[in-house]
Amino acid sequence: MQAKQFSIRSSSPIQLINIDSYIHSAVQESGTKNGLCTIFVPHTTAGVTINENADPDVVRDIVMETSKIVPISDGYRHSEGNSAAHIKSSLFGPSLTLIIENGRVVYGTWQSVYFCEFDGPRSRRFLVKIVPD
Amino acid sequence: MQAKQFSIRSSSPIQLINIDSYIHSAVQESGTKNGLCTIFVPHTTAGVTINENADPDVVRDIVMETSKIVPISDGYRHSEGNSAAHIKSSLFGPSLTLIIENGRVVYGTWQSVYFCEFDGPRSRRFLVKIVPD
């Protein structure tokens, strides 16, 4: 089964975009009952994570605090001015593996998957690969 | 093969709990000789990591330093007071994929898998999913 590729567009420099519905549709379409589902982001200034979907202030706090931890300017040498985005990409990671059970991805009550834009706004892609067991 | 779910209880606000024995039992029980083993934490204020199991001061230093990097109070908006735990959850990650060879998970000499409690103490769960190749 080929990986499914999705295109999204970020609207801010730093933004966490809920991609649950894309993942859900890929799993449904595949008809897979049990297996693994790997999300892969083919960019070096973006990433993928899981966090809370109830209070939007959680995502806001993640964006705010990680920009304090990795400041936008800090004596970087890379001339494109987006070194902080590259560093965040490595700290959050470009790949996330989920579990499929009974035809659905297993999530905790408050969990959603977020595409992490660290150098937007721009067009982005991600892949969803399903491996049945 | 269904994923195996385990329940644990943390006893501190921030705590790394060795879960090697749970993973070992799930792999043994499955009879899998070769494949992948994904650990998934269905919580947004917890995570999973690998680190040293020999000197307990390593885990202590990880807990201490990551709480300096992500302070408990830092102008967060989320009203539950656990934003630091959410941020650590994304930095450590909720998912970890291991390799099974000859009926056992491959570890380095000093490696153990830790459930990362960032907002305890409380009851927690994690899943172990095995995909034979």
Place this chain on the structure above:
Amino acid sequence: MQAKQFSIRSSSPIQLINIDSYIHSAVQESGTKNGLCTIFVPHTTAGVTINENADPDVVRDIVMETSKIVPISDGYRHSEGNSAAHIKSSLFGPSLTLIIENGRVVYGTWQSVYFCEFDGPRSRRFLVKIVPD
């Protein structure tokens, strides 16, 4: 199919080493057309990440900034003096899962996989496990 193990040698205390060619050879040799490819680092003071391969200043900025975020000395208790390396290992992570399509790992234009040495120089190992779907 057994996981493939590779040995490398770092030449600096902190160093990101491009391992694309090792991964490429393992995938080619396996003859796998579609599936998952998990990279696993069996060390607690090293990790694996993906980042830019075009401008070497990006890797340099990652090394520089993460050493500011996790200082080499910061009141750690672990007596070996490499607590910062252990902490970075957990933040970057020891495992990375990639997607194989049409006989090749899927990468973005600027992406390469890096073995992350945080406590070198020394001899290191990593494993490449391929699971066809």
